Amino acid sequence: MSMSEVKICNLALRKLGARLIESLNDTSQEAVTCNLLYEQVRDTVLREHPWNFAAARVRLAKLAEAPAFGYSFQYQVPPDCLHLRQLMNAQDEFVVEGDRILTNRDSAHAVYTKRITNPVLFDPSFVMALAARLAAEIADDITGSNTRVKEMWTLYLNALQAARLADSSEGREDIRQDEPWLEARGLSDDPTVNVLWR
Template sequence: MASDISICSNALLMLGAHPINSFNENTDHARMCSNIWPSVRDDLLRNHPWNCAVSRVSLAPSTTPPAFGYANQFPIPSDCLRILSVGAEGYEIHYQVEGKYILANTNVVALRYIKRIDEGSWDAALIHVAEMTMAAKLAYGVTASASLSAGKADEAVYALRQAKATDGQEEPPEELGGYPTFESRF
């Protein structure tokens, strides 16, 4: 099972460095990993609607309504990295995101979003991308080689492209319909 430490350790091993056992170790590599990892993790999860990180929730309105413009405001979950849709499929609602709230003229909001999940729940392809991305981010600091850093960055981009393609193939095909111009042609 993957963890933040195993992902960072594998990235260090790719660079010929010793793995770490904790972010709290008194080593340069542990400090670099602890500084870089949170932003790499959140950026990777936000970058694509990974099936393993998609979550759904029904939100109840806050007890305090917005000052004007909408009837209710709904607190966005604290683990939300990216909103994918608001409202049930086919019944999207007009809404506005302001701060940590979704404003809407409805009593309940169905939210589909990217959730910050534990690395142990990640897909194997996403773990590989995380390892490759961390290796690219750490490469120059660990090896002082600009060419190795550039090579690892290219490998990370390729791994991300492959992982997105694989992840996207697990979804059902999108059906076209409901568009008057599309339907008029047939």
């Protein structure tokens, strides 16, 4: 069964014991509230974690004008970028100011969190976290209950933690050879030790 915005909204409404909707263009309070908040809540949850399904890599477009001070070069933030994770090397220093990326790297590539709008591309664990966050955001308007709001925020935090764990288990990163715990175990000079599970 393919995922859709309406299905995600209905997952949130179901958590609140509210009426389900058939379309975000319905005139019911439930549909109007979901329609008002869905996109912003989606983008917020996308920024909460470096989700594997939302990762994108790009060569950045250098801007002709250099920053006034502090850095040597500036680049355009990709239009669908929600969060810049790192430049080509994790050690590259950078700062994001508005729609510009400032760095000392002359040629820059980046890994970033992309705004994913098609729910079919969402990871199932992300869907549950998104639905829980949406339920928390709309709980007051739909139920008028502060207790329900608190319950939904707790539900969201738990769902987010579970989704982060599931997402992180699907990737591995290079291990830092100067980690003290590696030296203590006599592993820091072992070339076969090159991964760290996130």
